[in-house]
Amino acid sequence: MRMTVTCGALLSLAARLALAQPAPPPAGELTSPSSEDRAAGYCDFVRGVGGAEAALELAPELFGAFGVVNAGEASGGAGTTPLGEPTPRITAGLMYDVVGIYRGRALRQRAEADCRRQRALTVLESAIRQGNGLGEEAALEARARVLEEALPQAEALLTSLRNDMKQGQVTLEELNAVQVRLDGLRQLATSTKLARERLAARPRLLPGARLESVLNELRAADDQLEEHNGALRRARAWRLNLRGGYDRLIDVDQDLPLFGQVTLAYNLGHLWQGSANARAREGRRRATLDDVSGVPQRINELVAGLRATQRTEEGRLQEVSTLVSDLEAQLQSMDALQTREIRRFRGYVMMELARLRAEQAYLRAHVESLQSFLGAGAP
Known part of the structure; x- marks a missing residue:
């Protein structure tokens, strides 16, 4: 039981380190000087939202409960019989979903893909604003x-x-x-x-930017964004919870009032998610290409x-x-x-x-x- 509490503390520390470590920019991301980066504000926004959501996924949960349970012994004619009687109970501890590490990382990657998409979109919108005056x-x-x-x-x-x-x-x-x-x-x-x-x-327009390359960058980033969205949807089907802490029954003798528990849960809907996610990803790609008023x-x-x-x-x-x-x-x-x-x-x-x-x-x-x-x- 002591090992359970120790593991919970170590998981909490690992989560804090993961939250503090900045996510590296994806390969091929458009970069530009700060004076020309018109997507910087949007990138700060999506990274902030992703960091806030990832904080809840990467950090452990504290829980506490107080109630009354049936416990104890009662004497009967044939000897001692566990009939039970209302006994107050206090429970407190830590709970950590190990799958949250994957979800937290996916949230950060989704934010980076969204930022990358917005950077490409900003470059293309700038070119559209230039119009025939481009170059x-x-x-x-x-x-x-x-x-x-x-x-x-x-x-x-x-x-x-x-x-x-x-x-x-x-x-x-x-x-x-x-x-x-x-x-x-x-x-x-x-x-x-x-x-x-x-x-x-x-x-x-950014110096050296080639419109067809930036357009391909936009399509790749948009596809990557939907890929991370699908990964997050798939990850909701799994839960691997580690729980441990203090569990005390009042007026009941206990040698060590600690507990530890590992719970694995799987949602069977995951079996049908694959085709739906693939259809969503392909539909988004076609919608981007077929939008007559869209940037492409x-x-x-x-x-x-x-x-x-x-x-x-x-x-x-x-x-x-x-x-x-x-x-x-x-x-x-x-x-x-x-x-x-x-x-x-x-x-x-x-x-x-x-x-x-x-x-x-x-x-x-x-x-x-x-x-x-x-x-x-x-x-």
């Missing part, structure tokens, strides 16, 4: 860098042409034509700045649209790159001639080349960003 942030930044370098040169060229006009070397129409092109570059720089500010207000469907639509954009801009990049090469060659030829008429025409070419270089930088960065998010495979 455009780097492209706009590349265009802004080119314009930031080209605008001062264009301003200097316009100033030079104004001085030439005062000397009668340039006509007003020629000056206005260059100024119109400069205004076009300024408007492009302004629209680029506004577009960058609009994108900055939207949720940002919206991500598939977004990926299809972005792949079309990627193909279009790859073709446009080749065309713009060819034009840039042609204008650069023309500019080198003009530098060799150095006539007055050529110098005037050179200003038009420089303005157009600056615009095309900005467009080239935008297209190249956008295509690279889309490749990082979508991969190089065909839709």
Whole structure:
């Protein structure tokens, strides 16, 4: 009996250690800097709920009872007969369900799977919020860098042409034509700045995140979540209770008022749980795929649209790159001639080349960003 109480104390200590030990993150879980982890609050919530529920499963129960039972002896004609008489009884001790260790661990694992699912869901929702602007942030930044370098040169060229006009070397129409092109570059720089500010207000996608991989991560985490739910349902069919403590009958002589007991219980409904759990798991998987308003469907639509954009801009990049090469060659030829008429025409070419270089930088960065998010495979 003393061994029973000792085992109960050791189980209590083991449960406390299990509760204090943090659960390791599952393999393949999405990680991100704390500033970008928009699922951190949800993860704290589900981990807190899982820890609270696991605490009840992992810890032993204290119990106590007081009542009256039939005990004692009565004297009869044929000698002593155990007729019994009401006797007060006090019982107190510890009870521990060993299966609770499995349930507590499953609750923590379910919380981690739920957190993993929410992280993937947050990444995909961020991509949906970006919409067709996904990958455009780097492209706009590349265009802004080119314009930031080209605008001062264009301003200097316009100033030079104004001085030439005062000397009668340039006509007003020629000056206005260059100024119109400069205004076009300024408007492009302004629209680029506004577009960058609009994108900055939207949720940002994690660097290096590939949409199809994150979508597969969401499906795996959702399936794992249902797997842990099924495991918890199966675990309710089993109970392995260890009970021990103090058991005292008042007014009855007892050498050692202690008791110990092991109880194993099994619910026969467990025999029919397997097929039901499998049906629930498969049904959840199909429901996630078939939900027309769900995240997977919206991500598939977004990926299809972005792949079309990627193909279009790859073709446009080749065309713009060819034009840039042609204008650069023309500019080198003009530098060799150095006539007055050529110098005037050179200003038009420089303005157009600056615009095309900005467009080239935008297209190249956008295509690279889309490749990082979508991969190089065909839709």
